[in-house]
Amino acid sequence: MVTVLTETSADEVAGSPGESHSNDELWLSASDTAAITGWSMKPEGFCKDDMCVPTPLGEADKFVKDDAINVSAFWELMGRPVVRSEAADVWLLGEGANLRNDALVSLEAPDFTLPDFDDNLHSLSDFRGKRVLLITWASW
Numbered sequence: 509m510v511t512v513l514t515e516t517s518a519d520e521v522a523g524s525p526g527e528s529h530s531n532d533e534l535w536l537s538a539s540d541t542a543a544i545t546g547w548s549m550k551p552e553g554f555c556k557d558d559m560c561v562p563t564p565l566g567e568a569d570k571f572v573k574d575d576a577i578n579v580s581a582f583w584e585l586m587g588r589p590v591v592r593s594e595a596a597d598v599w600l601l602g603e604g605a606n607l608r609n610d611a612l613v614s615l616e617a618p619d620f621t622l623p624d625f626d627d628n629l630h631s632l633s634d635f636r637g638k639r640v641l642l643i644t645w646a647s648w
Contacts, residue, residue: 512544513600519544531596534580541577
């Protein structure tokens, strides 16, 4: 059994390292891959909704063999981090930096007003559209 962690779930599935596969690769059935990642194998490549990522030309067997999918190789192909335990029984499929950056860019901190050292009030909304560094501190 293999535990696969993603940003939204932790799933325990039957991995298939087997004799022909390395401990450095996470091979899962096509159905487990689709259930865990949302990506499925189609003739045009790995697809999720309307987006498809083709396998590199001449390297299809690196990604798909019979009904098994090399999820770790596919994840790396998309530029997303893959981390495994030493025993290869726990795998983390991370989100790519671009996806995280896009999410962070769209986040907006709630407005607040604080005084400066001269008791002049400043609101965060006064700085909308500008880069602001917020430094917080807590005693606990």
